[in-house]
Amino acid sequence: DQQVKQNSPSLSVQEGRISILNCDYTNSMFDYFLWYKKYPAEGPTFLISISSIKDKNEDGRFTVFLNKSAKHLSLHIVPSQPGDSAVYFCAANLSGNTPLVFGKGTRLSVIA
Amino acid sequence: DAGVIQSPRHEVTEMGQEVTLRCKPISGHDYLFWYRQTMMRGLELLIYFNNNVPIDDSGMPEDRFSAKMPNASFSTLKIQPSEPRDSAVYFCASSLAVIRLTDTQYFGPGTRLTVL
Numbered sequence: 001d002q003q004v005k006q007n008s009p010s011l012s013v014q015e016g017r018i019s020i021l022n023c024d025y026t027n028s029m030f031d032y033f034l035w036y037k038k039y040p041a042e043g044p045t046f047l048i049s050i051s052s053i054k055d056k057n058e059d060g061r062f063t064v065f066l067n068k069s070a071k072h073l074s075l076h077i078v079p080s081q082p083g084d085s086a087v088y089f090c091a092a093n094l095s096g097n098t099p100l101v102f103g104k105g106t107r108l109s110v111i112a
Numbered sequence: 113d114a115g116v117i118q119s120p121r122h123e124v125t126e127m128g129q130e131v132t133l134r135c136k137p138i139s140g141h142d143y144l145f146w147y148r149q150t151m152m153r154g155l156e157l158l159i160y161f162n163n164n165v166p167i168d169d170s171g172m173p174e175d176r177f178s179a180k181m182p183n184a185s186f187s188t189l190k191i192q193p194s195e196p197r198d199s200a201v202y203f204c205a206s207s208l209a210v211i212r213l214t215d216t217q218y219f220g221p222g223t224r225l226t227v228l
Contacts, residue, residue: 006154043116043203043219044155089155099145099168100217104154 003027004092006103015112019077023090023103028071030092034100035064035075038087047088048075080110116220118204124226130192133223136185137206145217146179146189147203155203161187194227201225 005024013019023033031052036044050057050064050073057064063076077084090103117136125131137144145160159169164181172179176195181187191198201224205217 002154041221043205043221045219046216099157099160102147102155102157104151 004103010107012109016079019080021075032093034091036089118220128193131194133189135187135204141206143207145205149201
């Protein structure tokens, strides 16, 4: 049973527009969320995170929004650039020393 | 720092053969993780170590899979015997000793395993 779900396997966006990647989770005890980005033939790299005490965290063109009541988070990329084309993984964590739970990933293609 | 190093980058083998994947974590990192990525299941945690000691191996799919960390700079993931359904990309990751395991994990480039 997937505790972290990324229901869109792929997303295509025009360069300069906003990309919105979505993630849902089932375990209300998750209290820390992360996004990782993965290019082909490379390992995932950390992108941005958010604690459950916040509802928004921004880092340059990347913003993560958290809606705890809906158990939903989203990653916004504005403006999207061709170099953002990658697979994006959502991950969540329970408090304490427990490992991350990852979603299946969403492949973003930014078209020039 | 060279980052997390994995070898080989690609492995093609026949069903029934033994496969050994290798990982060198970032120096000074106390946690080491092995993940498997497939289209169907995404990124799954197989096992992780703290200070060379296995902490949780509940993600290891079967007894055919085993992992060791004989020292702080080296870990292996072994599949014996291998099966076609083991075909996937296997990632190793490491992180610093921290209060929470959520702190940034650094991933290696992965080993793409194909079992024919």
